[in-house]
Amino acid sequence: MTEPAPTLADLRREIDRIDEAMHRLLMERGEIIDRLIATKGTAQSGAAFRPDREASMMRALAERHRGLLPLDTAEGIWRVIIATFTYVQAPFSVHADISGGDAPMRDSARFHFGFTVPYRQHDAAPSVIAAVAASRGDLGLVRLDQGASAGAWWRRLEGTDAPKVIARLPFIERPDHPAGTPVLVVSRPLASPGAREVVLYSARLERWSGAAAEALAQLGGELVGSAGEAQGLSVLAALPGSLSPSQLAAALAPAGLGGRPVVEVGSHAARFSVGG
Ligand SMILES: O=C(O)C(=O)C[C@]1(C(=O)O)C=C[C@@H](O)C=C1
Numbered sequence: 001m002t003e004p005a006p007t008l009a010d011l012r013r014e015i016d017r018i019d020e021a022m023h024r025l026l027m028e029r030g031e032i033i034d035r036l037i038a039t040k041g042t043a044q045s046g047a048a049f050r051p052d053r054e055a056s057m058m059r060a061l062a063e064r065h066r067g068l069l070p071l072d073t074a075e076g077i078w079r080v081i082i083a084t085f086t087y088v089q090a091p092f093s094v095h096a097d098i099s100g101g102d103a104p105m106r107d108s109a110r111f112h113f114g115f116t117v118p119y120r121q122h123d124a125a126p127s128v129i130a131a132v133a134a135s136r137g138d139l140g141l142v143r144l145d146q147g148a149s150a151g152a153w154w155r156r157l158e159g160t161d162a163p164k165v166i167a168r169l170p171f172i173e174r175p176d177h178p179a180g181t182p183v184l185v186v187s188r189p190l191a192s193p194g195a196r197e198v199v200l201y202s203a204r205l206e207r208w209s210g211a212a213a214e215a216l217a218q219l220g221g222e223l224v225g226s227a228g229e230a231q232g233l234s235v236l237a238a239l240p241g242s243l244s245p246s247q248l249a250a251a252l253a254p255a256g257l258g259g260r261p262v263v264e265v266g267s268h269a270a271r272f273s274v275g276g
Contacts, residue, residue, distance in 0.1 A: 026081065033085045040089075045191045047137030048089035051167035052195035054082055055269030058171035062274050071274070072178045075171075080114035093118040095132060096141040097125040099150060104181040105141060111179030112169055113139075125153030132163045132186055140186035141169070144224055152227040152234035154202050157265035163187060165266025166194050173273040186266070196241040197270035200224070201248055202263045205233040206256025215251035219243055232259065241267060 006014075042048045061078055065071050086092070094113050096105040098121045109119045122128045128140040140163065142153060157164055167185035170177050184200075205212070213223055216237060225236035233255075239248050245262050252262075 029081070029085070030088075033089060037089050042089045045137070046090050047092070047187065047191070048086045049092070049137070049139065049166075049187065050192070050194075051185065052269055055167065055171050055195055055272070057082065059272050062172045062272070071172070071174075076111055076178070079112050083113040084116050087117050090137050092137045092139060093120050093135070094139050094141060095120045095122055095128045097122055097128045097143060097150070099124050100143050100146045105143065105183070107179040108169055108181050108183050109141060125150055126156050129153065129156040129163050129186060132188060135188070137187070141183045142186060144182040144184055148227045150225070150227065152225070152229060154200070154225060154236040154265050155234060157186065158202055158263045161189070164189050165200050165268060166190060168198070168268045168271065171269075171272065173271060174275045184266075184268075194267060195269035196267045198238050199241045199267045200265050201237045201239060201245060202265045203235050203237060203248070203252060203257060204229070204259040205235055205252060206231075206258065208233055209255035212252045212255035215254065216248070219247060219251055221248065221251070232256070236265070
């Protein structure tokens with residue numbers, strides 16, 4: 001005798017059972033977060049965001065994901081869960097540079113931080129960085145694909161107490177990501193060390209040089225920003241964290257590196273992509 005096919009009501013009961021279990025697990029997750037606040041000392045630091053932990057959680061999610069549910073949805077759900085549990089530990093706002101348009105920045109902010117976290121618009125990156133510097137634990141989002149028109153905003157990150165880059169979004173890169181605008185996340189310097197697989201440096205070049213860009217690429221690095229300044233070019237360079245600033249300086253030498261020291265302005269987890 002073959003089993004009778006389940007009825008619609010049977011299948012809906014299964015869905016209700018799963019939904020209730022998921023909801024109970026989320027509430028249980030909230031209880032763990034409640035205990036974590038004391039262990040982590042969130043109240044003292046005023047900032048709960050741990051980008052290195054989040055990058056590894058998002059990577060694990062992408063690696064185990066299977067089945068009918070699109071990865072976009074699974075990623076979006078967990079972004080909202082993690083961001084909201086960050087927010088309930090210590091409220092923060094997300095400040096976005098919308099000089100290249102509000103829509104992609106709003107999509108990125110909402111996808112990665114949900115709707116509970118306030119979204120504040122700024123007409124340029126320096127104003128985002130100033131807002132972050134004046135806050136206790138806010139995050140700033142600056143677009144990476146605006147070219148020279150955005151100016152050398154990363155120079156505002158120079159100095160020990162100045163905000164720093166702490167993450168690059170999206171955590172899971174892929175073609176057709178629903179919020180795939182490349183964005184750097186800026187915060188006040190983290191109390192605990194963040195991810196350092198990629199370290200970002202601000203430097204001044206005398207001129208543009210293809211040979212320098214090529215040497216940087218051979219080290220596994222890249223120029224992620226450049227903008228003209230009074231004498232030469234201000235650049236934002238990304239370098240694997242295993243390499244030293246002197247290796248960066250040697251790679252950039254064909255471009256006439258100089259005028260001021262190479263300065264670290266932040267770091268983030270290794271970029272991770274799926275598909276494509
Ligand atoms: O692991 C932590 O430190 C947490 O605060 C928990 C949690 C999460 O909800 O999983 C929230 C915020 C952090 O950015 C990372 C992860």
